[in-house]
Amino acid sequence: MDFIKYKSWFFALSLLIIIPGLVALATWRLKLGIDFSGGTLWEVKFSQNQSTTQQELQNFLAEQAIAFSSVVKTQQGSYLARLHESDEAKVNEIKNKVTTNFGEVEEVRLETVGPTISRELAYKALAAVGVSILGILVYITWAFRKIPKPASSLAFGICTIVALAHDVIVVVGIFAILGHFKGIEIDSLFITALLTVIGFSVHDTIVVFDRIRENLTKYPETNFPEVVNHSLNQTLGRSLNTSLTAIFVLFALLLFGGESTRIFVLALLIGIISGTYSSIFNASPLLVVWHQISKRK
């Protein structure tokens, strides 16, 4: 298959997903979970009045002027309420009000995050993503330093970063859309998923780049785009098979795994699919574009 000939189409397909994501991000922003915004996540089972409905709970909270962003019924029949309050005494007050009105409850889970910690975490999360991108750029540029001329190792580094930025933007964009329509919030596990996706994306890209490096030495006579295309075809089996195994295990976790890591696994799944795509259809064709531009000068 000629990947280089159709590169514009592959870039276009990426943009088709990235642009709506970016628009969604600009208009709706990400829906921040309590890790980043502060607040309380409270999961309860009504042990006395089991017939309590979601609507009743919502109405009660509204009547009592308790600020909340959502009340959801889980598959286990418990209710997950996201409250804005994070002060312990006030949260206890809310709990008491609910118990007085609805009878005994079983507290399945309670998480509160105060405003100082949430601000700190948001800052740390951004720093972590930034530092890891920088670290990878440095490592790739170093690992590919012996690449035969006229290819430059910096080009390999930068194309890797573009591919991983693609994956980060795809995941963040899709979550901005999911946040708006499905109310899915991002938490610190989401950042973990992003960083893991970064690792995987680079993993995929490196395998192709490594083959390009080898082939450049092997076939010094062949022109650059052909070497790239040849390398892509040679590594295609591996790229797809590896992604398939990762997708198998992630699907298993998504379908059968615990509720609390579902969003995390979803982010990983989207990111790894995007990572496979970007390493085949974006990173290497970009190398060719870089090569053509630098030759023209």
Added chain:
Amino acid sequence: MLKNPRATFALIILLTVLALFIDIPNLKIFGRQISHPKIETKVLKRDLEPKLGLDLAGGVQLVLSADMTNIDSSDRNNALDSAQNVIENRINSLGVSESIVQTAKTAGDYRLIVEMPGISDIDQAVATVKKTAHLEFRVLADDAPPEATLSALPEHFVATPLTGKDLKRASASPGQDPQSPGYVVNLEFNSDGAKKLEEITRDHLNAPMAMFLDDEPISWPPPVIRAVIADGNAQISGQFDAKSAKQLAIQLNAGALPVPLSIESQTRVGPSLGREAIAKSIFATAVGLTSVAFFMIAYYQFLGVFAIGALLIYTTLVFAVFKIIPVTLTLAGITGFVLSIGMAVDANILIFERIKEEIAWGKPKLEAFYAGFDRAWTSIRDSNVSSLITTAILFNFGTGPIRGFALTLAIGILISMFSAITVTRTLLRVFWIRKI
């Protein structure tokens, strides 16, 4: 690398058996107790029980913010250490095993992070932890039986007006008296305290004075008042070494430098959620592994069988390492482990694809086999290093579940490099090459 594949093979089998031995859970089968060994040497002590994090075991994690507004800036570190010590003691008296109390200081914020996995009465535990420490100095009650002076029991002591509020700070230092070497604890009282102390020492000269923290006696038997102290500077000497003197100073400071604690964030997980999560993640992992096994065998046939063999050895080794370190398992950590399975298989796929290519290029099988391992190495190395970079950053960025994820993924990647390369190669050399 050992030259002889059989020797390497024997070594791998030995490692695997050892790991299996560590992995077995404590079970009763046909009335017989089966259990894994324990490591008990001077340098290393491990009970080799799997450690479960909050989300699996249930329990509570608290981030407490310490209010330092009334504490001198030079005393703040001491105050935080004392608060940590007091909370540790309180949790121990609650009987919570494997609890952790950490201090965290960032830019003027003083915090304590308390983790108590597996507790049932969360409300009570939180209340116990949050209480501000209360220090009292007590003397023998007037109606105490006379023999109590010698065998003084804590309940014979009654409160005096002197409390932690009157104490400025306590510190440990080497004793100045050449007659009795060792350490002493110095107590520095404020002017109010000095007055009260003078009165008490005059009224109870040569009688014991006990110190109670949260109604529990500290430093028992109590020291005896040897002189009337008027300047507010007292010294406790006795059988202290550097460590015990410091311990007493920390406990006294808990009362002298009381820091109100407020809950800045908390995570409470009821026990039912954890049980459900364990069952679900074991099932999901099994489904994931099985589908990978089917895929590998369907696609690579007998080569795939070896990869799965290596993968099973890999799983045994990783779990054993988790128990030895020990790694606290959380849901995110299990996800990290499952993902590392993907990485382990990836290394094998890289190698097998390469072998297939080399054979397609007309190399004889044996040469293709060696070339496959050799040439695949650089991409396995480079790609794993980049993943390790991100896990290292994750480990520094996060707390709790994120760290667990980063750690399990990193351990998984490291061991996968061993299993996918050394183990698969040896298995293939022992069972496949000889037939060619």
